[in-house]
Amino acid sequence: MLTEELLRCTRGRSYSQVLDIGCGAGELSLAVARGRPQCSVMGVDISPQLIEAAKGRGERLENVDFVCADAAEWQAPADFAPEFLISRHGVMFFNEPELAFGHLARLAAPGAQLVFSCFRAAAENPFFTEVARLLPEPPELGLPGPGPFAFADHHKVKTILSSGGWGDATFAPIEVAMIVGAGEDPVEDAVSYFTSIGPAARIARELGQGARDRFFDRLRRMAQNNCHEGVVSLPAAVWIVTAGKA
Numbered sequence: 001m002l003t004e005e006l007l008r009c010t011r012g013r014s015y016s017q018v019l020d021i022g023c024g025a026g027e028l029s030l031a032v033a034r035g036r037p038q039c040s041v042m043g044v045d046i047s048p049q050l051i052e053a054a055k056g057r058g059e060r061l062e063n064v065d066f067v068c069a070d071a072a073e074w075q076a077p078a079d080f081a082p083e084f085l086i087s088r089h090g091v092m093f094f095n096e097p098e099l100a101f102g103h104l105a106r107l108a109a110p111g112a113q114l115v116f117s118c119f120r121a122a123a124e125n126p127f128f129t130e131v132a133r134l135l136p137e138p139p140e141l142g143l144p145g146p147g148p149f150a151f152a153d154h155h156k157v158k159t160i161l162s163s164g165g166w167g168d169a170t171f172a173p174i175e176v177a178m179i180v181g182a183g184e185d186p187v188e189d190a191v192s193y194f195t196s197i198g199p200a201a202r203i204a205r206e207l208g209q210g211a212r213d214r215f216f217d218r219l220r221r222m223a224q225n226n227c228h229e230g231v232v233s234l235p236a237a238v239w240i241v242t243a244g245k246a
Contacts, residue, residue, distance in 0.1 A: 001176065001177075001179075002088060002089075002117055002176045002178070002238065003027055003028055003031060003088060005117070005174060005176070005240055006028060006086060006088055006115060006116075006117060006240070007028075007031055007032070007035070009086075009115045009240065009242060010032065010035075010084065010086065010115070013084065013113065015039065015082075015083035015084040015113075016038070016039055016040065016083065017039065017040045017041075017042070017080055017081065017082045017083055017084075017109070018032055018036075018039055018040070018041045018042070018082055018083075018084045018085070018086060019042050019044065019071075019076075019080075019082035019084075019085045019086070019104075019107070019108075020032070020041065020042065020043040020044065020086055020087065020088075020090075021044060021071045021085060021086070021087035021090045021091055021104070021116070022044070022045055022046075022071060022087050022088075022089070022090015022091065022093070023043030023044060023045045023050075023051075023054060023066065023090065024045055024047070024050050024054070024088070024090070025050050025053040025054050025057065026043055026050075026053070026054030026055075026057050026058055026064075026066060027088070028043075028086060028087075028088045029041050029042075029043035029054065029058070029064055029066070030054075030057060030058050030061065030064060032064075032086070033058065033061050033063050033064035034061065036063075037063055038063070039063060040063055040064075040065075040080070041063060041064040041065070042064075042065055042066075042067065042076070042080060042082070043064065043065070043066045043067070044066075044067050044068075044069050044071045044074050045066070045068065045069075045071075045090070046068070046069065046070050046071075047068070048068050051066050051067070051068040054066045071090070071100070071104065072094050072095075072096070072099065072100035072103055072104075073103065074107075076107045081107065081108060081109040081112075082107065082108055082109060082112060083108070083109045083111070083112050083113070084112065084113050084115070085104060085108060085112060085113070085114045085115070085116075086114075086115050086116065087115075087116035087117070088116070088117055089116075089117055089118060089119070089148075090116070091116050091118065091151065092118050092119070092146065092147060092148060092149070092150040092151045093146045093147065093150070094146060095146055097150075097160045097164070098160050098163040098164050099164070100164070101160060101161055101163070101164025101165065101166055102163070102164040102165050104164070105164055105165035105166060105245050105246075106165075108245050109245075110245065111244065111245060112244070112245040113242065113243075113244055113245075114161075114166055114241075114242065114243045114244070114245070115240070115241070115242050116240075116241050117238050117239065117240055117241070118150075118151035118152075118157070118238065118239050118241065119148050119149055119151070119152060119236065119237065119238060119239075120149075120152050120173065120237040120238060120239055121142060121149065121152045121237070122141035122142035122148075122149050122152070123142075124237035125235075125236050125237050126234050126235045126236070127178045127180075127234040127235065127236040128141055128148065128198070128199075129141065130222060130226075130234055131194050131198070131200045131219065131222070132199065132200055134200075134215055134218040134219055134222060135200060135203055135204070135207075135215060136207070136211050136214075136215070137203070139199045139200070139203055141199065148198075151239070151241075154171040154239060154241075157169070157171070157239075157241065158171075161241075161243050162246075165245060165246050166243040166244065166245060166246060167243065167244060167245075167246040168243060168244050169241060169242070169243040170241070170242045170243075171239045171240075171241055172239065172240040172241075172242075173237065173238070173239060174237075174238050174239075174240055175235060175236070175237055175238070176235075176236050176238055177233040177234070177235060177236070178233060178234055178235075178236045179231055179232070179233045180193045180194065180223075180232050180233065180234060181193060181223055181227065181231065181232030181233075182230065182231050182232070186223075186227055186230055186231055186232045187220055187223045187224050187227055187232060188220075189232070190219075190223035190226075190227075190232040191216060191219050191220055191223060194219060194223075195216070195219070204216075
């Protein structure tokens with residue numbers, strides 16, 4: 001799993017403060033906090049709903065906190081200078097990534113380490129393409145600007161990081177199974193997932209009733225074909241990126 005790959009990058013390192021960028025509902029923040037009870041973990045995300053979910057999940061952990069804010073502009077408390085910054089697919093949506101990474105570098109402690117995951121090219125990611133092709137007019141994936149594939153080009157990302165004050169960037173390509181459906185009805189859970197977020201969801205909401213029903217039928221068949229042992233998952237191609245504060 002992707003979270004486990006990111007956690008692996010934290011092992012063998014010593015740090016007392018961690019910032020999770022674009023923490024979502026807190027999966028990665030909570031995993032770090034549980035594994036490092038003496039470490040202070042801060043999760044930041046722009047979504048109030050996800051932050052509320054994260055707070056609920058972490059209410060019994062004393063060493064983790066969550067803040068609703070844009071990480072590109074968030075001002076850390078005076079006593080918080082993270083030695084480790086981590087993100088599970090939370091950095092590709094910065095409107096001005098050079099400025100965002102520069103801001104994060106200024107927040108970070110001297111010698112801080114940065115680790116994040118991001119998608120590789122759209123063509124390598126059935127997680128997106130298998131759903132997009134089910135639409136009457138499949139969207140063009142990988143367009144310039146903020147979005148899931150904004151960091152697909154590792155040469156571009158290395159330049160962005162360097163401009164933002166992060167050096168010695170490395171890029172490890174990995175393939176992971178992205179779980180999109182589970183629980184009592186994994187197929188319907190997957191349908192709900194794909195029709196709630198992402199480019200396919202936006203287009204589906206604009207379809208007429210007949211076209212929308214046909215899309216949902218195709219989506220259910222696709223989910224059923226990718227359901228194994230009670231879980232619906234699709235392959236995804238990812239970079240694990242590491243860098244150090246210059």
